[in-house]
Amino acid sequence: xxxxxxxxxxxxxxxxxxxxxxxxxxxxxxxxxxxxxxxxxxxxxxxxxxxxxxxxxxxxxxxxxxxxxxxxxxxxxxxxxxxxxxxxxxxxxxxxxxxxxxxxxxxxxxxxxxxxxxxxxxxxxxxxxxxxxxxxxxxxxxxxxxxxxxxxxxxxxxxxxxxxxxxxxxxxxxxxxxxxxxxxxxxxxxxxxxxxxxxxxxxxxxxxxxxxxxxxxxxxxxxxxxxxxxxxxxxxxxxxxxxxxxxxxxxxxxxxxxxxxxxxx
Ligand code: FES
Numbered sequence: 001x002x003x004x005x006x007x008x009x010x011x012x013x014x015x016x017x018x019x020x021x022x023x024x025x026x027x028x029x030x031x032x033x034x035x036x037x038x039x040x041x042x043x044x045x046x047x048x049x050x051x052x053x054x055x056x057x058x059x060x061x062x063x064x065x066x067x068x069x070x071x072x073x074x075x076x077x078x079x080x081x082x083x084x085x086x087x088x089x090x091x092x093x094x095x096x097x098x099x100x101x102x103x104x105x106x107x108x109x110x111x112x113x114x115x116x117x118x119x120x121x122x123x124x125x126x127x128x129x130x131x132x133x134x135x136x137x138x139x140x141x142x143x144x145x146x147x148x149x150x151x152x153x154x155x156x157x158x159x160x161x162x163x164x165x166x167x168x169x170x171x172x173x174x175x176x177x178x179x180x181x182x183x184x185x186x187x188x189x190x191x192x193x194x195x196x197x198x199x200x201x202x203x204x205x206x207x208x209x210x211x212x213x214x215x216x217x218x219x220x221x222x223x224x225x226x227x228x229x230x231x232x233x234x235x236x237x238x239x240x241x242x243x244x245x246x247x248x249x250x251x252x253x254x255x256x257x258x259x260x261x262x263x264x265x
Contacts, residue, residue, distance in 0.1 A: 017127045024123040028116035035113065038240050045247055046090040051254040052076070058170045059180045059260075061250040062187065062243055064091045065164050078163070095160070098153035105147035107199045108233045148200040158195050162188050176265025180253060187239075187246040194235040197228035 018024070045052075045063050052064035053076040060067065060076050067076045071085035083093055090096055103109055114120045121128035136144050165184040170176050195201070206222025209215055228235070252258045 014127075018123075018125055020123070020125055024126055028119075028122050031112045031116035034237070034240075035116075038244065041244060045251070046092070046096060047087070049087065049091060051251040052091065054180065054250060054253050054260070056170075056172050057176055057178060057180055057253075057260060058168045059184065059250045059253065060164050060168070061247040062161050062164070062191075063096075063247050066095065066160055067091045068094055078167070079160075095153075095157050098150055099157055102147070102150035102154040103236075105144050105150055106236065107147070108236045110144060112236075148204070151195070151198050151200040151204075154195050154198075158188070158191050161191055164188075171262070171265025173265055177263045178265075179261035179263075180249060183246050183249045187242040190235065190239050190242045193228060194232070194239040196225060197232045197235050199229065199232070201225055202229050 042063065045061075049069075049071060052061045053059070053067070053073050055073070055075065058075070064072070064076070066079040067073070068079055068081060069077075069083045069085050069089065069091040070081045072081050072091050074081070083089055083091075115122050118130075119128050120130060120133070134141070136142055165181070165188045168181055168184055202222065202225045205218055205225050206212070209218065212219040212222075253260050
């Protein structure tokens, strides 16, 4: 290793890319593999346009909610069917872009893919290969600042997912309750936890206040959200998993690979 100190306020010129001796590359590698698998699965599923709806129990996978294509089963389309039925238009095309952008601009995911996909930088104290860094203050990355608006869209979509989970307590004879309901409700609770733990939500709740003592309700909400916010990274990954499990379960029941485990109805 060789290094020389340059002028005051400048970095030491170190010839090695990093002096770290631990396996700093493991975390970015896991991120690349995990996100790539998830994106490939999600893309495949939204373009399949089948096995998304279980007629008997009103199970609708979140990847197709709300189902607004003319190709949707009429009973699954609680909000109408107004998009043309084309193989390249996902059945939930009005919400998926917002959900995708909500996650894409998420503060945690930014950190994850800046490090793992763009090596910018790949880890703390590991030099990045890029020559310059302009941050998020100019195009195109300044668009990341629109995250707060995608948060509002995510709240609406979480409400729709909640509605889906509630109307799924059905059976051909009336009220019903099965393993699918537990899967759907668990997923919705986790989605709310991820959405509410958003940094933008924390700022909306408690930001710009000069005196918490004059806003006790907002202070309490801010305190609760701050605790959730500390788990935002975990919730980001857990909800990717819960979405995948929920979609796969609905697909498996809809395709007839398994039967839903019924407790009532
Ligand atoms: S910061 Fe991650 S969803 Fe807002």
